[in-house]
Amino acid sequence: MLTTIKKAFLNMPDKSLLAVLDNHHIIAISDAHGKLIYSNRNFLKIVGASDDESINQTHQLLKATIHSKKLFWDVWKTILSGNEWKGVLYHKATATKTYILNTTITPIHNSEGDVIQYVTVCNDVSKFYPKTLDRGRSSCEENLWLESFSKDILYINKQGKIINTSEHALKESQDHIVGCCLFDFVNPINYDFVQNQIQKAFNQGKKGKYQSLGLSSKGNQTVYISKIKPVYNLNKEIIYATVKTKKQKDSTKTNTQLKAIETKYSNIFQSINVGIIVVANSVGNIIEWNKGAELAFGYTSSEIIGEPLTILISDKQVDTGIKAILKAKDNLDKDSYSENIEMLGQRKNGEEFPVEFAVSHWKNGKENFYCAFMLDITKRKALEAKLTKTSKDLELFLYRSAHDLKAPLTSAEGLLHLLKEENLDKNASQIVNMLDETLGKGMMLLDDLAFASVISEKRHDISAVDFQKVIGGIMTALKGLKNFRSAAFHIAIEQDVDFYFNTDLIDSILQNLIHNAVSFIKTKTATYMPTISVKIQVTSQDVNIIVKDNGFGISENHIDKVFDLYFRACSSKSQGAGLGLYIVKRIVDDFNGEASVTSEINKGTTFNVCLPNLKE
Amino acid sequence: MTIDNIMLIDDNKIDLFVNQRIIEKYNPAVKTRAFTNGLSAISFFKLLELNATIKSVAIPRVILLDINMPEMSGFNFFEEFKQLNIMHKNKIDVYILSSSTSPDDIKKAQNESRCAGYITKPLTVDKLKSLLDKSVSISQDEPFKKII
Incomplete structure (x- = not known):
C-alpha cells in the first residue's frame, strides 16, 4: 500500500505537487547565512509581514521560534552538520496568539557537498496542541528549575518573555530559560493574575507579586513567591522588569519544626525539678506548673492550674508578697528590669519555706504572661544564718579571748605594783618599769582587739555625741603617754547642730587619732614646739574630724598602708600595736564614711575623717 | 564611819x-575576808543570818566583787545577794572589781541597783583611797562610782 502511494506521489507533476505543499505547509527557504530567500503565503501570515519585507531578512521565523540558546544551538548544530532537524517550535505571533509548529529544516547541498540553502517546512499544529496541556507539560519540565529560580533574577519584557537572567546560579539552565515565557512557569489558572501583575509593572510602574507552586523531585510542594519590579532607563521609561523568586518556607515543614521545638521546651520545662517554674496570666492565675513546682509546693498541676498565685505565698506575707509581685509586674510591663524577690512560700500542707524568684514576662497577642523562676532557698537561708552565727561566734570568741587574756595581765600588773613598793635597787626597779610598760602595751592591744570585735554591734546604739566630753575623757586617758604633757593642743569644735552617732565609736576614732598624733610628735626643744590640733566640724549631714600634728611624718612608701591591720610605720616611734588606725578605718567603712591621710617627712601628718550624721 | 571590814570575792588567788x-x-x-567563788560568800552570809552573835563583827562594810568567775558570775551574785535579809539590815556597798574595761560590763554594773561602783584591776592604794576616803574621793555623793 505504501509503495502504491509512493508511486502515485512520484508520478505527480512537480508543479502541482509543489502547489499542494505550498498551500498546506509553511515553507521558507534561506541561504547558508540564514537570510530568507523565499517564503510562502502561509509563512508570511504567521510572521505577519509582507513578502517584500521578509525577503533578505534573517530567518525571522527561525529566530522568533527558537526560544532558548540551547534549542538554537541544537537546531544549528544539526543543520550545519548537514543533517535534517525535526522538532516543535513555538511562535508567539501576538500576546495572545501562539503558533505551535511541527517543523522540519532540511539543508540543501550543492554538488560539492556544501550547504547552500535551508528549506524550512512547518505545519501549524496549534489546534492539536491545546495550549494548557502544552504549557502544563512545559511547566512540569521547568519545575525542576524552579528551585534554581529562587537564586536568580529574571528579566522580562512587557509580554512576559524572559529576555535575560542574572548570571550566576542559572548558568546551566539559563539556555532553557531565556526566550521562554514567564507564563511557562505559571499555573494556567493564574495567567490572568500574573498578566495583570506584569501589566501593572510596565504600565503603572508598580511592583507586582504572585505565587507559584512547585513540585520537588520528591513530590513535596513548594510555594514560590515572585516579585515583579519595573526597571527604568535614564529617560524614566520602563525598559524591562525584574522577577525575583523566593522559596517560601514550607509551611507544613515549619509546623513540624515548631512542634518539635515546642515538645522539646515543654519537656525541659516539665522535667526541671530543681527549679520551680510557675506561669501566670495577667490576672495572677496560675496557668503553667512544672515538676519542680509540684515537688516544692506539693500541689499537682491539676490541683493548682487556675488558682491565684497568692495561694503559694505564706499567710504571714500575703500583703507584702503581693506588693512585691505587683511591683515586679509593673516593672516588667514598663519593660524595665525587675529585681529578684525573696519571700516565704507556703506548701500545700501549710509548711513555709523561703523562696527567691526572678520574674519574666512575654506577650501573646494582647495577653500578658508572667513566668516566675523560683528557687527553694531553704538551704541557702540556713547557710546564711549559720554564717551570721559563725561570724558572731567568732567575734564573740575574739572578744572573750581578748578579755580573758587581759585578766592575767592585770594580775601581773597588780603584782608589779606590789613589787615596786618593795625596796628594790636601781637595776631591779628599772627592769620592773620596763615590765610595767610591756604589760601596758599588751593590755592596750587586748583592749583594741576586744573593741574591734564589737564595732559592728555598736551601730544600733546611736545617740547625740558630746564632743567636748569625749575629748575631755581622751585627754585624761592619754595623759600618761610620752611627750603628751609637753605638747600644745589646739582643739576647735564647730558645732551648731546635734551630731548623732555611736559615742563609743567616736571616742575610739578620736582617741586613736590623737594617740597616733602624740606618738608621732618629737620631744620638745628650744626651737620645736610639739603641736597637735584637733578640728571637729559638724553639719546636719556629717562631721569632719581633722587631727594634725607637726611630728616625724610618714614616708610616701608607707602612707597608703597606715590604715592596714597591724601596720606600724616605724616600730621605734609608734607605741601602738597597729590596731588603732585599723579600727578607725573599720568604723569609717562600716558607716560609709571617708578617711584620708596626708603627710610630709619632718613636717607632720594630717588625718581627715568624715562620718555621716545619723540623725532620725 | 570608817571602813574596817572588806570582803573580797575573786576566783583568781593571785588577784x-x-x-x-x-x-x-x-x-x-x-x-x-576572801572567797574564791560567789556561792561560798552567799553561804557565809546565810550562816551569819542564822548565828546572830557573831554578826556585828563579821559583816563586811564593803564587798569587792569580780565579774568573771565560774559557777556564779559577779552579776549572778547580785541576784542571790538581794534575796538575803542581811543586806537589808546592814549597809553593805558592793563594788565590781574587774579587769574588764568593756563599756558593756560597766553599763551592766550601772544598771544593777545594788552595785555601788566599778573599779578596774589592778587595785591600787590610790584607787582604794578615792573609793573609801571621803576627803580624797571626788565623787563621794554619786550613787555610782567609776574608778578606772
Whole structure:
C-alpha cells in the first residue's frame, strides 16, 4: 500500500505537487547565512509581514521560534552538520496568539557537498496542541528549575518573555530559560493574575507579586513567591522588569519544626525539678506548673492550674508578697528590669519555706504572661544564718579571748605594783618599769582587739555625741603617754547642730587619732614646739574630724598602708600595736564614711575623717 | 564611819593576794575576808543570818566583787545577794572589781541597783583611797562610782 502511494506521489507533476505543499505547509527557504530567500503565503501570515519585507531578512521565523540558546544551538548544530532537524517550535505571533509548529529544516547541498540553502517546512499544529496541556507539560519540565529560580533574577519584557537572567546560579539552565515565557512557569489558572501583575509593572510602574507552586523531585510542594519590579532607563521609561523568586518556607515543614521545638521546651520545662517554674496570666492565675513546682509546693498541676498565685505565698506575707509581685509586674510591663524577690512560700500542707524568684514576662497577642523562676532557698537561708552565727561566734570568741587574756595581765600588773613598793635597787626597779610598760602595751592591744570585735554591734546604739566630753575623757586617758604633757593642743569644735552617732565609736576614732598624733610628735626643744590640733566640724549631714600634728611624718612608701591591720610605720616611734588606725578605718567603712591621710617627712601628718550624721 | 571590814570575792588567788596586800598598805587595821567563788560568800552570809552573835563583827562594810568567775558570775551574785535579809539590815556597798574595761560590763554594773561602783584591776592604794576616803574621793555623793 505504501509503495502504491509512493508511486502515485512520484508520478505527480512537480508543479502541482509543489502547489499542494505550498498551500498546506509553511515553507521558507534561506541561504547558508540564514537570510530568507523565499517564503510562502502561509509563512508570511504567521510572521505577519509582507513578502517584500521578509525577503533578505534573517530567518525571522527561525529566530522568533527558537526560544532558548540551547534549542538554537541544537537546531544549528544539526543543520550545519548537514543533517535534517525535526522538532516543535513555538511562535508567539501576538500576546495572545501562539503558533505551535511541527517543523522540519532540511539543508540543501550543492554538488560539492556544501550547504547552500535551508528549506524550512512547518505545519501549524496549534489546534492539536491545546495550549494548557502544552504549557502544563512545559511547566512540569521547568519545575525542576524552579528551585534554581529562587537564586536568580529574571528579566522580562512587557509580554512576559524572559529576555535575560542574572548570571550566576542559572548558568546551566539559563539556555532553557531565556526566550521562554514567564507564563511557562505559571499555573494556567493564574495567567490572568500574573498578566495583570506584569501589566501593572510596565504600565503603572508598580511592583507586582504572585505565587507559584512547585513540585520537588520528591513530590513535596513548594510555594514560590515572585516579585515583579519595573526597571527604568535614564529617560524614566520602563525598559524591562525584574522577577525575583523566593522559596517560601514550607509551611507544613515549619509546623513540624515548631512542634518539635515546642515538645522539646515543654519537656525541659516539665522535667526541671530543681527549679520551680510557675506561669501566670495577667490576672495572677496560675496557668503553667512544672515538676519542680509540684515537688516544692506539693500541689499537682491539676490541683493548682487556675488558682491565684497568692495561694503559694505564706499567710504571714500575703500583703507584702503581693506588693512585691505587683511591683515586679509593673516593672516588667514598663519593660524595665525587675529585681529578684525573696519571700516565704507556703506548701500545700501549710509548711513555709523561703523562696527567691526572678520574674519574666512575654506577650501573646494582647495577653500578658508572667513566668516566675523560683528557687527553694531553704538551704541557702540556713547557710546564711549559720554564717551570721559563725561570724558572731567568732567575734564573740575574739572578744572573750581578748578579755580573758587581759585578766592575767592585770594580775601581773597588780603584782608589779606590789613589787615596786618593795625596796628594790636601781637595776631591779628599772627592769620592773620596763615590765610595767610591756604589760601596758599588751593590755592596750587586748583592749583594741576586744573593741574591734564589737564595732559592728555598736551601730544600733546611736545617740547625740558630746564632743567636748569625749575629748575631755581622751585627754585624761592619754595623759600618761610620752611627750603628751609637753605638747600644745589646739582643739576647735564647730558645732551648731546635734551630731548623732555611736559615742563609743567616736571616742575610739578620736582617741586613736590623737594617740597616733602624740606618738608621732618629737620631744620638745628650744626651737620645736610639739603641736597637735584637733578640728571637729559638724553639719546636719556629717562631721569632719581633722587631727594634725607637726611630728616625724610618714614616708610616701608607707602612707597608703597606715590604715592596714597591724601596720606600724616605724616600730621605734609608734607605741601602738597597729590596731588603732585599723579600727578607725573599720568604723569609717562600716558607716560609709571617708578617711584620708596626708603627710610630709619632718613636717607632720594630717588625718581627715568624715562620718555621716545619723540623725532620725 | 570608817571602813574596817572588806570582803573580797575573786576566783583568781593571785588577784586576791594583790588586793589583800593593797588593802593592808592602805590601812593595816582593815580586816579582809576572801572567797574564791560567789556561792561560798552567799553561804557565809546565810550562816551569819542564822548565828546572830557573831554578826556585828563579821559583816563586811564593803564587798569587792569580780565579774568573771565560774559557777556564779559577779552579776549572778547580785541576784542571790538581794534575796538575803542581811543586806537589808546592814549597809553593805558592793563594788565590781574587774579587769574588764568593756563599756558593756560597766553599763551592766550601772544598771544593777545594788552595785555601788566599778573599779578596774589592778587595785591600787590610790584607787582604794578615792573609793573609801571621803576627803580624797571626788565623787563621794554619786550613787555610782567609776574608778578606772
